[in-house]
Amino acid sequence: MMHRDIPSHEHLLAPAAILEFSDDLRVADVRPLRNFLAARLSELARDQEEGTDARWAAEHLARTIDAACRDLADALVSWEIELTEGDINRPGHVQRLRQNLATGWDRLVQTAQRYAGHPDYLPRWRPLRYCCVEHAEFVEQALGDATDSGILYSGSPRHDE
Template identity: 40%
Template sequence: MTTECPTAPLLQYSDFLTLNDAGPLRVFLASRLSALTAHLDDGSEEHFAATALTEIAVADGQHLAQLLEQWEEVLAHKNEPQGPAQALRQDVRLWWNRLARLAARWSDHPDFSPRWQELRYFNAQHHTFVTSAEQTRSFTISRLAN
């Protein structure tokens, strides 16, 4: 069972991810993958694959937790992410999205949280920038086609 409030608002931006978001997702995945592996015959190819996926998901979750600890330090200093901090920001979103994509496999499970979705944008400013760039690109392509 997840430990978060079922009425928690959906996440929109990866800049706002915290360890409190990653923890329940990691527990959910460990539980789902453990249940999957338990139903497979030891020594089978399926059991091997499920065990390997479990190990990868656990490692990814640990890596995400480490990244989020570093990201929280960046935010605590209230610095605009640049250089290594910008790379860290991108890594947080990348690793979150890997785990969210895996969790989506069990989106119909009662313990699944809709908060565990892939996140496209870092923050509202990034959302506005990307949306504007896509609209400009779409307009340009339609003008060239005519």
């Protein structure tokens, strides 16, 4: 994986202080999640007896999650290029990339949430329902408050408490 440093765009490539939208995901967001999941799944595998189906399944899950983390990081490299050089509202490939970022992140986060009680778990690792403010506002307008008690989008990052 190659990370490109583009001098005039550091502010676009820096991780967000609070992850609220999938458009805010950056390559740097994946490494801590990947390390956390690798450690938890390694512990799970070690708890299984050598040579058993349970051990194989735990090790296979760890490899699958690691590959998913690498795939997400690679997609985020493409996203960062679009942020700095492209038009993020362009239909087609860019929008599929944008949607896949959220899907990939949310799948990994769902796995991490299984270990939410662990001291190394970060509250930052939560599902990201919307790609951006405009997407949240569009859905809220289209569906209205009745669908989720009016919390489709809130300016407060802690609106889910």
